[in-house]
Amino acid sequence: MEGIHLNDVHVQFDHPSGITIAVDGVTQRVPPRSFVSIVGPSGCGKSTLLAVIAGLQPATSGSVDINGRRVTGPDRDIGVVFQEDSTLPWRNVSENVEFAMQMAGVSKGERAAKAAAAIELVGLKGFESSYPATLSGGMRQRVALARTLALQPGVVLMDEPFAALDQQTRIFLGAEVRRIWEQTHQTVLFVTHDISEAILLSQQIWVMSYRPGHVIDVIDIDLPDE
Numbered sequence: 662m663e664g665i666h667l668n669d670v671h672v673q674f675d676h677p678s679g680i681t682i683a684v685d686g687v688t689q690r691v692p693p694r695s696f697v698s699i700v701g702p703s704g705c706g707k708s709t710l711l712a713v714i715a716g717l718q719p720a721t722s723g724s725v726d727i728n729g730r731r732v733t734g735p736d737r738d739i740g741v742v743f744q745e746d747s748t749l750p751w752r753n754v755s756e757n758v759e760f761a762m763q764m765a766g767v768s769k770g771e772r773a774a775k776a777a778a779a780i781e782l783v784g785l786k787g788f789e790s791s792y793p794a795t796l797s798g799g800m801r802q803r804v805a806l807a808r809t810l811a812l813q814p815g816v817v818l819m820d821e822p823f824a825a826l827d828q829q830t831r832i833f834l835g836a837e838v839r840r841i842w843e844q845t846h847q848t849v850l851f852v853t854h855d856i857s858e859a860i861l862l863s864q865q866i867w868v869m870s871y872r873p874g875h876v877i878d879v880i881d882i883d884l885p886d887e
């Protein structure tokens with residue numbers, strides 16, 4: 662049972678004006694060490710599906726298993742990167758990365774070396790002492806990426822991590838994520854509303870539809886270099 666298995670996942674939100682079905686019976690598998698993108702229009706359920714896999718949103722019914730273990734809540738082995746800039750402004754780059762490790766219970770002795778490695782991996786070497794306010798939006802998202810990667814999770818979930826950035830930076834950072842994946846071979850699930858970004862980065866694309874909550878197609882991309 663390697664990889665991520667989604668078993669008939671349903672998510673329903675109840676609110677005063679009725680119910681919203683955000684995910685409507687998704688059964689899919691993410692092969693271990695693969696790079697899968699989820700694309701679809703706004704509101705089709707991409708973020709909700711990712712949140713279920715991250716253990717941040719309980720499924721109304723159905724289940725998610727990662728490497729044979731049922732997801733019941735957030736887990737150290739699942740890293741998440743969101744669109745919003747989540748750097749802590751009063752901590753420099755190193756401290757941002759180390760603080761996340763401290764929260765995750767990484768011993769003090771291990772933190773500095775792991776932070777340095779992650780900072781180098783995302784191309785921020787030389788910026789260890791910089792504060793987020795002095796960095797561009799793209800570089801702040803690199804910090805967010807480093808913070809997640811420093812924990813060396815087996816699974817990395819990204820929810821439109823670069824959507825708030827200009828297109829050039831987005832393309833550049835997309836290529837960086839791809840390069841990092843080629844080095845680490847973590848299992849990556851990448852949510853984007855940009856189909857060309859998905860084609861460029863991933864090995865497989867799940868297309869979600871305007872009939873919300875459904876994966877209507879799975880596209881396998883043949884990569885020339887593999």
Ligand code: ADP
Binds near residue numbers: 675676682683701706
């Ligand atoms: P996407 O990421 O594809 O834009 P979402 O997963 O964010 O889609 O949302 C899917 C649907 O679920 C939308 O109709 C959205 O309004 C609704 N939804 C998402 N989160 C909540 C919530 N916490 N409460 C109520 N409705 C929600």
Ligand code: ADP
Binds near residue numbers: 800
């Ligand atoms: P990227 O996401 O590729 O870093 P940015 O738009 O964030 O793109 O920045 C472009 C380049 O400008 C960076 O690669 C970096 O070399 C440089 N840069 C951005 N912010 C700073 C800064 N605060 N100090 C020095 N160089 C910076």
